[in-house]
Amino acid sequence: MVEQAVELRNVCKKRRHKTIGPLNVSLPQGYITALVGQNGSGKSTLLHLLMQLSFPGEGEVRWFGEAYVDGLPLKLRQQMAYVPEVSQSEENFWTAAEAAEFRRHWYPSWDQGYFEELIGKFEVPHNARLGKMSKGERRKFEIAAALAAKPRLLLLDEPSSGLDPFAWKIMIETLQRYMDEHEATIIISTHIVEEVRRLADYIVLMHQGQLLGMTEKDSLFGSWSEIWVQIEGEQELQELAAELPQALELKLETPGVASLLTQQIYLYEKRIQDLGVKVLKNRSLELDEILSLWTRGHRPVLIDQKRGE
Numbered sequence: 001m002v003e004q005a006v007e008l009r010n011v012c013k014k015r016r017h018k019t020i021g022p023l024n025v026s027l028p029q030g031y032i033t034a035l036v037g038q039n040g041s042g043k044s045t046l047l048h049l050l051m052q053l054s055f056p057g058e059g060e061v062r063w064f065g066e067a068y069v070d071g072l073p074l075k076l077r078q079q080m081a082y083v084p085e086v087s088q089s090e091e092n093f094w095t096a097a098e099a100a101e102f103r104r105h106w107y108p109s110w111d112q113g114y115f116e117e118l119i120g121k122f123e124v125p126h127n128a129r130l131g132k133m134s135k136g137e138r139r140k141f142e143i144a145a146a147l148a149a150k151p152r153l154l155l156l157d158e159p160s161s162g163l164d165p166f167a168w169k170i171m172i173e174t175l176q177r178y179m180d181e182h183e184a185t186i187i188i189s190t191h192i193v194e195e196v197r198r199l200a201d202y203i204v205l206m207h208q209g210q211l212l213g214m215t216e217k218d219s220l221f222g223s224w225s226e227i228w229v230q231i232e233g234e235q236e237l238q239e240l241a242a243e244l245p246q247a248l249e250l251k252l253e254t255p256g257v258a259s260l261l262t263q264q265i266y267l268y269e270k271r272i273q274d275l276g277v278k279v280l281k282n283r284s285l286e287l288d289e290i291l292s293l294w295t296r297g298h299r300p301v302l303i304d305q306k307r308g309e
């Protein structure tokens with residue numbers, strides 16, 4: 001049975017203009033979960049709740065099966081690392097080495113050799129104060145320092161923000177290797193589809209403060225397809241629409257060619273052919289297209305199936 005790293009039960013957090021939640025989700029131990037959603041959907045708020053940087057107005061958060069309403073115990077905090085969206089200013093006057101020295105005392109499992117290896121790989125400047133570093137340099141320091149703490153639970157809020165493509169690739173490879181070598185749980189908030197594709201085991205989709213669902217990433221691939229069909233004209237298009245009421249975005253692409261979206265490609269192709277309409281080609285939708293459909297309310301069928309099990 002998969003153990004849960006964190007669980008949110010009916011968690012609500014009032015923000016100035018909206019309430020985030022109720023959030024109900026369990027994130028499994030030993031996997032990477034990507035939080036995705038548009039700006040302001042509540043991803044950072046969720047991470048803040050998990051770090052106890054803010055507390056729920058209602059509901060309960062649990063870490064490894066325990067709810068710590070009076071504050072996370074030191075032992076657990078020392079197993080957690082967090083890279084916030086905006087770096088905190090307390091360390092601005094320190095160099096990377098000085099900040100590492102401080103963190104080394106805080107984290108019993110701090111790995112100085114690993115920190116230096118990552119700082120070298122990322123080419124973080126040695127003598128610059130953190131507050132004087134470029135956004136990307138600072139980010140690279142933060143990611144290196146978070147990993148050097150050898151956390152059991154690592155929370156990353158848009159870690160690639162500001163990274164150049166070279167540094168981004170190192171980050172992805174480093175996180176993949178970290179997961180291969182440790183029994184860690186990583187929760188990452190991101191807007192980068194390629195990051196989700198490369199890293200995530202699970203995807204949690206947020207929209208306007210609500211959790212739209214959670215799914216295994218791999219099961220999303222191939223879930224939606226686009227089908228192109230040969231069509232005589234508007235009349236035939238109307239007939240097709242009447243026969244396929246659940247098809248999405250059925251429209252004329254060019255004269256004689258219509259397209260539609262479906263989650264049931266085999267069934268639909270058969271029905272279309274049975275109607276005497278020629279199927280020209282099909283393709284699987286890309287992850288970003290699937291996420292966009294989901295955001296607009298078209299949930300992947302597999303989530304509903306899972307719930308029904």
Ligand SMILES: Nc1ncnc2c1ncn2[C@@H]1O[C@H](COP(=O)(O)OP(=O)(O)OP(=O)(O)O)[C@@H](O)[C@H]1O
Nearest residue numbers: 015016017018037038039040041042043044045046
């Ligand atoms: N400290 C705060 N006080 C009041 N409202 C806040 C605060 N932080 C966030 N909010 C509001 O809560 C909502 C969710 O914000 P949050 O930062 O969690 O979203 P997000 O998904 O991380 O967005 P982004 O992708 O832009 O980083 C937004 O409407 C935001 O304006």
